[in-house]
Amino acid sequence: xxxxxxxxxxxxxxxxxxxxxxxxxxxxxxxxxxxxxxxxxxxxxxxxxxxxxxxxxxxxxxxxxxxxxxxxxxxxxxxxxxxxxxxxxxxxxxxxxxxxxxxxxxxxxxxxxxxxxxxxxxxxxxxxxxxxxxxxxxxxxxxxxxxxxxxxxxxxxxxxxxxxxxxxxxxxxxxxxxxxxxxxxxxxxxxxxxxxxxxxxxxxxxxxxxxxxxxxxxxxxxxxxxxxxxxxxxxxxxxxxxxxxxxxxxxxxxxxxxxxxxxxxxxxxxxxxxxxxx
Amino acid sequence: xxxxxxxxxxxxxxxxxxxxxxxxxxxxxxxxxxxxxxxxxxxxxxxxxxxxxxxxxxxxxxxxxxxxxxxxxxxxxxxxxxxxxxxxxxxxxxxxxxxxxxxxxxxxxxxxxxxxxxxxxxxxxxxxxxxxxxxxxxxxxxxxxxxxxxxxxxxxxxxxxxxxxxxxxxxxxxxxxxxxxxxxxxxxxxxxxxxxxxxxxxxxxxxxxxxxxxxxxxxxxxxxxxxxxxxxxxxxxxxxxxxxxxxxxxxxxxxxxxxxxxxxxxxxxxxxxxxxxxxxxxxxxxxxxxxxxxxxxxxxxxxxxxxxxxxxxxxx
Numbered sequence: 136x137x138x139x140x141x142x143x144x145x146x147x148x149x150x151x152x153x154x155x156x157x158x159x160x161x162x163x164x165x166x167x168x169x170x171x172x173x174x175x176x177x178x179x180x181x182x183x184x185x186x187x188x189x190x191x192x193x194x195x196x197x198x199x200x201x202x203x204x205x206x207x208x209x210x211x212x213x214x215x216x217x218x219x220x221x222x223x224x225x226x227x228x229x230x231x232x233x234x235x236x237x238x239x240x241x242x243x244x245x246x247x248x249x250x251x252x253x254x255x256x257x258x259x260x261x262x263x264x265x266x267x268x269x270x271x272x273x274x275x276x277x278x279x280x281x282x283x284x285x286x287x288x289x290x291x292x293x294x295x296x297x298x299x300x301x302x303x304x305x306x307x308x309x310x311x312x313x314x315x316x317x318x319x320x321x322x323x324x325x326x327x328x329x330x331x332x333x334x335x336x337x338x339x340x341x342x343x344x345x346x347x348x349x350x351x352x353x354x355x356x357x358x359x360x361x362x363x364x365x366x367x368x369x370x371x372x373x374x375x376x377x378x379x380x381x382x383x384x385x386x387x388x389x390x391x392x393x394x395x396x397x398x399x400x401x402x403x404x405x406x407x408x409x410x411x412x413x
Numbered sequence: 414x415x416x417x418x419x420x421x422x423x424x425x426x427x428x429x430x431x432x433x434x435x436x437x438x439x440x441x442x443x444x445x446x447x448x449x450x451x452x453x454x455x456x457x458x459x460x461x462x463x464x465x466x467x468x469x470x471x472x473x474x475x476x477x478x479x480x481x482x483x484x485x486x487x488x489x490x491x492x493x494x495x496x497x498x499x500x501x502x503x504x505x506x507x508x509x510x511x512x513x514x515x516x517x518x519x520x521x522x523x524x525x526x527x528x529x530x531x532x533x534x535x536x537x538x539x540x541x542x543x544x545x546x547x548x549x550x551x552x553x554x555x556x557x558x559x560x561x562x563x564x565x566x567x568x569x570x571x572x573x574x575x576x577x578x579x580x581x582x583x584x585x586x587x588x589x590x591x592x593x594x595x596x597x598x599x600x601x602x603x604x605x606x607x608x609x610x611x612x613x614x615x616x617x618x619x620x621x622x623x624x625x626x627x628x629x630x631x632x633x634x635x636x637x638x639x640x641x642x643x644x645x646x647x648x649x650x651x652x653x654x655x656x657x658x659x660x661x662x663x664x665x666x667x668x669x670x671x672x673x674x675x676x677x678x679x680x681x682x683x684x685x686x687x688x689x690x691x692x693x694x695x696x697x698x699x700x701x702x703x704x705x706x707x708x709x710x711x712x713x714x715x716x717x718x719x720x721x722x723x724x725x726x727x728x729x
Contacts, residue, residue, distance in 0.1 A: 209726045214668060215659045219644040269724025276721060298612075298634050300644060303658045304670050307612060307634040308723040311620045314592035315720045322597060338634075340585035341573075341613045346593050360585040360613070361575030369575050379580060389583050 197246035204244040224301035239270040243278040249404035254282040265295035272309025279316030288326040293344040297337020310342035326410035350390040352381035468652035473629040478683035482524040489690040505546030521557035524567030541574035544587035573614030588617040595620035601704035626662040633660040
C-alpha cells in the first residue's frame, strides 16, 4: 500500500500542473484542486487541515451576509523603527497588506452562527505568519470590549506563529493586554470560546488562545509554546511524532474537543445553546 | 568575572592588586601610585558604564555576580517564609515565593531563581520555570489577595523552560492563565526586572500596576541570539538584534512599558550589592505606598488601562 501510494504520487509530481493540483503541506499528496477546495482544504489522504484565509473561515462559520467588520482601519505600527537583515519592518508590513488585502493579521467583527449573534475574531496566517502585533492585540481587545458592551459571546479563531519580533516588547505586552480583555469578559460572565487552528504557537498559545471557557482545535493542529527544534536542542532527544498536536493536547487535558472543520459551525451553535441559556 | 567590555578595567584592577601586594613590603611605598590607579579605575568604570551598548547591557544583566532573588531575600527583605508547591504536580525551583517583609511592610514575594554556580543553576534550572512554577506563583498571588497583601515580583529569567515535560503539562496554559488572573487580582502588584526579562517566561509573573527596571537589566520578546538566528539567519548578529529590539531600560521607559528605572551603582549591580538593594528597596516602598491608597476598583481599572494603552492604534 505504502509503495503503491508513493509511486502514484511520484507519477503525478513529474507532470503536475500547478493550476490543476493542490499539494497537501503535510503528506505532499497531490489532490485535484476542485476536490481540495470542495473538501475545505482537508486532505483526503492524511486528513490534515490546511490553513484557511479569513474569508474562507468566515464563510465556514458565519451565516451568509451577517458579518460586519469592526476596526478595519487598524494597521501595524512600527514602534521600534525596526530594521533587520531584510530591511525595515514598515516595508514588510506594507507588503503583507498588499499581499493579503488585510490591514492586520486578524479580522474582527460581528455576525451570526446559525442565527446566534456573536463577536468573532479570525487570525490569518498569511499576514506575517499570523503574528501578534500591536494592531492585532488592539483589535482583539476592542472586539472583547464590544462583546462586553453588547453581551455577545466572543469567539477567536487563532492561527499564529506567536509574538511579532519586529514590534519587540510592545508585541509581548499584547499577550497581557488581550488576556486583560478576556479577564473582563470572565468577570462579566460573557462566554469566550477559543478555536485553535494550525498552527497556534508561542505567545498566542501562551495568552488568549489557551484561556477559552472552551478550547476547541481542528484535527492535527500544531499547538505549543516553545518550538520543536528548540526543545530538541534543549533536551537533546527526539520528540514523539504526535508532540504538540491537537490530539496530544486533548490527551494532556488542555483542549475540550477536536472538531472536524465541516462540523465546526454546528458544534459552536450547539455549545452556544448552553452558554447563552435563559 | 570581567565582561568583554570591562577588559581595560580588569587589566587596571590587576595592576592595582599587584602593586598592593608589593606594597606589603615595608621597604617600598606605592601608596600614591595605588591611589592614583584606583582613581583612574573609578573614572574608567564610570566611562565604560556610561556608554554601554545594548549588547553590553545584556552581558551585565546576565552577570553571575548580579544580586539574585536569594540575595534580596537574605539582605533586603526580612522574615521570609518560603511557600512551596502548586498543589497540582510539584514544586518548581525556577520560581520561588513566600511571605516577606520590606521596611516593615508585609507582602508576598515571588520571583525567578537563578543560581550563581553550575550546581545552584542546575538546581534552579537556570531560572527557567516549568508550568508548576507559574501555577505556584498564581497560588501565592491568590493567597496574597485573600490576606490583602501586596505582591512583589522580581523578574530574572532567560525564559520559560522549553522542555518536553513542560509542554506536556501546559507551559502555554500556565502562563496564559497567569496573565488573565493577574489582570484582575485585587491587590497591588509591583514588578521589578532585576536582571533578564526573558519573554513570556518573564511576563508570566510580570503583569503589574507598576513595572520597574534596574538600569542595566533587559526585557525582550525574544533573546537577541534567538532573534538574530531567525531574522538575520546568524546567531552571531545578536549585538545588532539587541540594538534593534530596544531591550534596555531607557528604551522601554520611552516606549511606555516601564514606569521607573532604578539606578545602579557605577560598575553595575554586581559591583555593589548593598548600594543596589538600597535603591530597589526605596523604589518598591515608594510604589507600595502609592498603590496602597487606591481603592481596589480603581486599582484594577488603572491596571487595565495601563495595558490597554500599550500599542494602542493611533491614526497617522
